[in-house]
Amino acid sequence: MALMKVKFNLAKRVKLAQGLWLLYWLSVMAGILIFSMGLFFKIELRKRSEMMDNNESHFVPNLLILVGLAACGINAFGGKVCHDSLDPIKFAKWKPMVKNYLAGCFAFSIILFLTALLCFTMQISLHFALAEGLKNGMKYYRDTDTPGRCFMKRTLDMTQIEFRCCGNNNYKDWFEIQWISNRYLDFNNAEVKDRVMSNVEGKYLMDSVPFSCCNPASPRPCIQHHLTNNTAHYDYDHHTEDLNIWTRGCREALVSYYGGMMNSIGAFVLLDVLMQAGVMVGLKYLTTALETSDPENPECESEGWLLEKTVKETVDDMMAKIKKLGKGNQVEGEGEEAQAVATVS
Known part of the structure; x- marks a missing residue:
């Protein structure tokens, strides 16, 4: 029995396809924005990299840049599918890919969610990186004639002026x-x-x-x-x-500055996760509604659903497939071992 079954006529299918097409392109814009925010954050960190104790703080902006680019590609593909969905000939070439595409979207949504969590938790590692980095930077403040440290004085002075702070803690x-x-x-x-x-x-x-x-x-x-x-x-x-x-200490000021930035980015990424979930649900309804419609009678009613079976049955099927795959690998391994023994004998 299908889960959350909904009936669609031609007008509803058209509206759903158009709405999804719009949402997918909004998601593309969101991906561009995530990419831009990741790039901006990376530049801001690089500006003060001399005051960071390690380079681990660049992991999150790099991840934001990657997921932003991925979001653009994934959602552009989804928009194309929705655009062609009402043309049976064009949709026929996308139909075999939809199932794998939805699975990929689900995995990508999990990655987006983890990225948002990293945005919120990055402040902890940033706090320690700045604590040690500022401490070392202050020691090198006087080394204006030492290669590699000659710009530390300027960097610290500009930081203290810009962020209205003084010292590490105070x-x-x-x-x-x-x-x-x-x-x-x-x-x-x-x-x-x-x-x-x-x-x-x-x-x-x-x-x-x-x-x-x-x-x-x-x-x-x-x-x-x-x-x-x-x-x-x-x-x-x-x-x-x-x-x-x-x-006010510069560590507190910088953590507050970067923390506010990361909280904003994290909140936006979470909103994008919700948008991704929405378009996935919509695309599932659209494709199932198109599959159950009569090609010879486009105006007929059709049914769309979220899951072909109940949640319990779907989970059981997935577990059975995983077990079958595991057994298949085990049998294959045993066969190779038997063949190796026969060759030796």
Whole structure:
């Protein structure tokens, strides 16, 4: 007994075919959009790849690009099938492919769903990648003369300005590293000598931050040096006063930025999954309705269904086919072994 049987006359079949054709081309546009979003996200990640600890973060955008391209091809094919479905001669060449096409669409929908889940869960791996990457990037901030690291200062400065952030977790991270190159330190100066000598690792540490941490909206001129020394500045108390530098860490800012982007992309991919499910159901009804119609009487009523049998019977048939396939492989393997033994003897 067919599941969810529906009767169709010629007018309904035509409307269904036209509606599906439109939905398929909307799905093609959605595929183009997914491809574009994946490409944009990849470019955004590549812009700040120096601050990423690994390249695993590019897996999701690469996957989005691939599924976007696949969606365009799969849905364009479906649109062509729907376009030719009302012409018996043209539809005859597509009819043998429809069953495999629907199976492929089902598998593709699962891949789309997994891609959406990856979009939502990527923030976790991105969080750790940025944590380590920013930490290392801050260490290399001063290496403007070192090949391969000479652009790190510019990258970090532009990031802090663009995302209104400072440091990895907060501005105090800059206190723990030497971010001024030795090239610009006067080691004949007593204060510089004292700072270097007082540090176990011989680093020049200070309670200062780069200029890119300054908040231009602050009415007071930027205080970026001696941040914890209240006596170094007039009418200043770093415990109670709002600092005129960004207090938000760049890791939090970047995760928020990329996370918002990935949540939006993931939600759109989920919507596309629903659209794919809808067109699959519609195409199944259309093809079964065409199969049961009378070619000599196009205006006659026909029946379309979602499954030829009940869900239980369909699952049982699938399991039986899988078991049969497994037994076939086993018999084939035993036959090859017997032949090998006979050859040896």
